[in-house]
Amino acid sequence: xxxxxxxxxxxxxxxxxxxxxxxxxxxxxxxxxxxxxxxxxxxxxxxxxxxxxxxxxxxxxxxxxxxxxxxxxxxxxxxxxxxxxxxxxxxxxxxxxxxxxxxxxxxxxxxxxxxxxxxxxxxxxxxxxxxxxxxxxxxxxxxxxxxxxxxxxxxxxxxxxxxxxxxxxxxxxxxxxxxxxxxxxxxxxxxxxxxxxxxxxxxxxxxxxxxxxxxxxxxxxxxxxxxxxxxxxxxxxxxxxxxxxxxxxxxxxxxxxxxxxxxxxxxxxxxxxxxxxxxxxxxxxxxxxxxxxxxxxxxxxxxxxxxxxxxxxxxxxxxxxxxxxxxxxxxxxxxxxxxxxxxxxxxxxxxxxxxxxxxxxxxxxxxxxxxxxxxxxxxx
Numbered sequence: 001x002x003x004x005x006x007x008x009x010x011x012x013x014x015x016x017x018x019x020x021x022x023x024x025x026x027x028x029x030x031x032x033x034x035x036x037x038x039x040x041x042x043x044x045x046x047x048x049x050x051x052x053x054x055x056x057x058x059x060x061x062x063x064x065x066x067x068x069x070x071x072x073x074x075x076x077x078x079x080x081x082x083x084x085x086x087x088x089x090x091x092x093x094x095x096x097x098x099x100x101x102x103x104x105x106x107x108x109x110x111x112x113x114x115x116x117x118x119x120x121x122x123x124x125x126x127x128x129x130x131x132x133x134x135x136x137x138x139x140x141x142x143x144x145x146x147x148x149x150x151x152x153x154x155x156x157x158x159x160x161x162x163x164x165x166x167x168x169x170x171x172x173x174x175x176x177x178x179x180x181x182x183x184x185x186x187x188x189x190x191x192x193x194x195x196x197x198x199x200x201x202x203x204x205x206x207x208x209x210x211x212x213x214x215x216x217x218x219x220x221x222x223x224x225x226x227x228x229x230x231x232x233x234x235x236x237x238x239x240x241x242x243x244x245x246x247x248x249x250x251x252x253x254x255x256x257x258x259x260x261x262x263x264x265x266x267x268x269x270x271x272x273x274x275x276x277x278x279x280x281x282x283x284x285x286x287x288x289x290x291x292x293x294x295x296x297x298x299x300x301x302x303x304x305x306x307x308x309x310x311x312x313x314x315x316x317x318x319x320x321x322x323x324x325x326x327x328x329x330x331x332x333x334x335x336x337x338x339x340x341x342x343x344x345x346x347x348x349x350x351x352x353x354x355x356x357x358x359x360x361x362x363x364x365x366x367x368x369x370x371x372x373x374x375x376x377x378x379x380x
Contacts, residue, residue: 005091005344008064009033010057010081011072012044014218015095015122019070020048022333023093025323026341028068034060035073040216057081061088068093068344074165075172079104086111091118091344093337097177097365098358100170105362109355120340121358123185124332130296132318134190134282134289142304143284146191149251149264150281151183153294154274158225162212163237166221174241175270176202176365179294183266184249184361185353186280186296191262193251195360196376200247200368205271210234244269247368254378268294297328 007023009016012035020030032052035041045053054060061069061084069085071078075097085092092112098121099105112119125131138146165171166178188194210226211234226234245268252261278294286305292298300312323338325331339352360376367374 003027003345004029005067005341006031006064007068007070008060008066008090009050009070009072011035012037012041013072013216015072016070017044017048018330018333019072019093019095019337020050021330022337023068023070023341025325025334026337028337028341031066032060032064037216058084061085061090066090071095075100075177076165076168076170078172079108082108083111086115086117089115089117091340092355093120093122093340094355094358095122096181096358097172097362098355099362100172100177102359102363102366105355105359109359112355118340118344119355119358120336121353121355121361122333122336123181123353123357123361124336125182125295125328126185126189126353127322127332127335128186128296128328129314129318129322130291130293130298130300131186131189133300133312133314134280134291134296135192136315136318137289137302138190138192138282138284142287142302143282143289144286146262146282146284148283149187149191149262150283151187151264151266151268151279151294152274153179153183153268153278154272155179155268155270155294156273157222157243157270159206159271160210160225160231161221162215162224162226163209163239164215164221166218167206167209167237167239167241169241174202174243175268176242176245176247176368179268179270180245180247180266180365181361182295183268183280184364185357187249187251187264187266190280190282191251191264193256193261194254194376195364195374196250196252196256196261196379197259197373198247198249198364198367199371199373200245200266201371202242202369203244204239204241205243205269206239206241208236209239211237242369243271245368247364249364254376257379295328
């Protein structure tokens with residue numbers, strides 16, 4: 001392998017475009033992009049100066065023989081694509097969810113481990129600089145031992161956007177797959193642990209969605225809504241994905257028991273905004289950290305003892321260690337791509353999220369959807 005590994009991107013929507021930019025910024029060569037819609041994949045590949053555009057991902061995989069495959073499609077396609085990439089000896093970078101259920105996610109993890117290829121799982125908001133600052137505060141002892149972490153978010157998703165993969169569990173839709181995964185990754189980074197035990201519940205607030213134009217880019221779902229005139233003649237499809245959830249977890253060291261560790265609460269609803277704003281909060285024995293934004297993207301506030309709340313600036317050394325990119329999502333994808341490429345090149349592993357986390361995250365999600373409980377496989 002050369003110092004610039006060759007990457008094939010599967011998917012040309014928001015994630016596909018982001019993965020291509022991230023890998024290029026991280027120092028690899030993006031040699032091709034494959035996606036289902038010919039006009040879209042050729043347009044996007046041309047815009048990003050990617051030399052090969054194809055609607056046949058299997059043919060592209062065989063033709064280009066890349067070092068890395070970045071899977072940026074909805075989760076329902078991941079098993080087939082990742083299995084083929086691993087079979088071709090490629091390292092794999094996959095967006096979340098890794099698969100649509102824990103059994104498939106575990107199979108992909110074991111398949112890649114058995115083949116000896118590197119894997120990355122893009123629950124990438126763990127790389128928010130605010131999360132690094134919170135971790136630094138905790139490590140300094142300023143808030144004391146952490147007792148609880150709380151994540152609360154409410155999104156104003158349009159009810160009448162056209163039916164598509166976000167509405168279908170078999171395609172990797174649902175807010176657990178596409179919201180909770182990022183928040184859990186943030187909490188595991190901040191609290192420095194793994195999920196020991198989890199339970200929860202979900203609610204489908206939508207029930208059905210109008211059938212309209214096929215949307216290719218994920219961002220279009222939050223920006224598109226059928227007009228009253230279009231709705232009056234539209235057919236409707238049944239929605240089975242989760243639009244609200246409450247998850248309760250214990251986070252701790254992997255050798256802790258399931259009753260040990262930090263209590264973590266994750267609360268999300270998608271169809272109504274919050275008056276007070278989304279946040280991530282950390283409660284210690286002697287103080288509190290409050291980070292604005294569902295994904296820890298806003299101001300960081302610290303309260304020590306009975307003192308006043310103080311807004312903290314992001315330290316320059318934390319910012320300097322991350323890609324100089326203003327867009328949060330692209331910066332975080334790029335940092336993960338950097339760490340993944342370092343491992344692929346044999347330069348060392350930083351402990352970035354892999355398919356192991358993808359499997360465990362999906363185990364938590366499956367248990368919550370079933371209104372059951374999940375216990376870390378290490379306790380079995």
